[in-house]
Amino acid sequence: MAEKQDYYELLGVARDVDAEALKKAFRKKAMQLHPDRNADPDAEEQFKAVNEAYAVLSDPEKRARYDRFGHDAPGGFGGGQGPFGFDPDTVRDVFGGDLFEQLFGAFFRGGRARHGRDLQVPMTVTLDEVARGGDRSVTFTRRGACDTCDGSGAAPGTRPVRCDTCGGMGQVRVRAGFVAMLQACPDCRGQGTRITSPCPACRGAGQVSEEVTLKVPVPPGIATGHKLRLDGEGHAGQDAGLAGDLYVQIEVEPHPFFERRGDDLVCEVPISFPQAALGATIEVPTLDGKARVKVPSGTQSGKTLRLRGKGLPLVRGRGAGDQLVKLQIETPQNLTAKQRELLEAFEDTLEADEGATAAAPRRKGFLEKLKELFD
Ligand SMILES: [Zn+2]
Numbered sequence: 001m002a003e004k005q006d007y008y009e010l011l012g013v014a015r016d017v018d019a020e021a022l023k024k025a026f027r028k029k030a031m032q033l034h035p036d037r038n039a040d041p042d043a044e045e046q047f048k049a050v051n052e053a054y055a056v057l058s059d060p061e062k063r064a065r066y067d068r069f070g071h072d073a074p075g076g077f078g079g080g081q082g083p084f085g086f087d088p089d090t091v092r093d094v095f096g097g098d099l100f101e102q103l104f105g106a107f108f109r110g111g112r113a114r115h116g117r118d119l120q121v122p123m124t125v126t127l128d129e130v131a132r133g134g135d136r137s138v139t140f141t142r143r144g145a146c147d148t149c150d151g152s153g154a155a156p157g158t159r160p161v162r163c164d165t166c167g168g169m170g171q172v173r174v175r176a177g178f179v180a181m182l183q184a185c186p187d188c189r190g191q192g193t194r195i196t197s198p199c200p201a202c203r204g205a206g207q208v209s210e211e212v213t214l215k216v217p218v219p220p221g222i223a224t225g226h227k228l229r230l231d232g233e234g235h236a237g238q239d240a241g242l243a244g245d246l247y248v249q250i251e252v253e254p255h256p257f258f259e260r261r262g263d264d265l266v267c268e269v270p271i272s273f274p275q276a277a278l279g280a281t282i283e284v285p286t287l288d289g290k291a292r293v294k295v296p297s298g299t300q301s302g303k304t305l306r307l308r309g310k311g312l313p314l315v316r317g318r319g320a321g322d323q324l325v326k327l328q329i330e331t332p333q334n335l336t337a338k339q340r341e342l343l344e345a346f347e348d349t350l351e352a353d354e355g356a357t358a359a360a361p362r363r364k365g366f367l368e369k370l371k372e373l374f375d
């Protein structure tokens with residue numbers, strides 16, 4: 001276990017600090033570290049530690065023992081009420097009623113803060129957006145805190161009153177046979193408070209359905225199935241609970257030309273038989289517009305040309321993938337009489353021995369093997 005930090009150090013005060021300065025230091029630290037205000041995952045632990053420190057140092061008897069024995073004082077410092085070893089009034093005194101409710105209400109009512117649920121919304125982006133990144137807006141509906149009552153559920157000008165059944169603790173002791181156990185109070189359903197005049201806007205729920213439009217930064221290189229998380233933009237929490245998170249699930253729209261393969265883009269480009277044989281400069285689509293690409297003479301169908309850096313940006317780090325241009329030779333069809341004549345003349349040249357070896361080596365080899373096998 002890690003060494004326990006000194007209580008004075010935790011609160012950032014000198015050992016001879018007076019009660020007033022101690023109170024001030026605690027107030028500042030607690031506000032800063034409160035889990036509702038501080039997203040740092042360590043904040044909650046520190047918040048608890050700071051509270052424990054104040055619980056000891058604000059009590060003259062405990063402080064004297066701490067000064068003398070440190071953390072290992074005989075008998076320890078426990079035994080106080082409430083979650084941090086001091087009673088609610090000590091803390092109420094530091095923060096005043098409203099702020100106390102807001103910061104500590106949930107803790108002292110037995111930690112019933114209910115966090116809001118996470119929410120997931122789909123978002124379709126184009127391949128161009130994947131290439132460039134940028135902001136998109138997304139509109140969705142969530143449970144938000146009611147503005148009229150500030151989420152309390154009580155009509156403006158009224159406050160929830162303490163539940164008499166459980167004395168505000170939210171729990172009642174019930175007997176089951178010989179055993180006594182604690183159960184959520186049936187009258188306030190564990191809230192510790194009851195609403196006598198419900199807020200008209202939310203009918204006492206403290207939450208309303210709200211439509212929100214948020215700006216979502218789309219990082220370059222994002223892919224289908226990626227999720228972007230927006231902290232605290234999910235459903236609202238209740239009783240000082242944190243709001244849930246919003247997850248934006250990405251779906252990349254199909255593109256008329258490009259198929260994505262990781263960070264590379266693949267496109268198929270048809271070329272004519274003479275272009276493949278003679279070589280040509282052709283136009284191909286890229287995400288930056290049209291580009292001119294040289295097709296070498298004697299290109300076979302299925303050959304892939306690589307355009308370096310013309311693919312998609314890498315999600316992490318610098319650089320980009322490539323664009324792969326897959327050449328498909330289109331066999332001429334529906335020939336005119338003239339075209340037929342020209343092709344027949346061309347084919348005749350391949351029949352002659354000397355033409356065939358150079359112009360169509362694969363077919364030449366194939367025919368020879370065929371001959372060996374069957375003749
Ligand atoms: Zn309301």
Ligand SMILES: [Zn+2]
Binds near residue numbers: 164167188
């Ligand atoms: Zn109750």
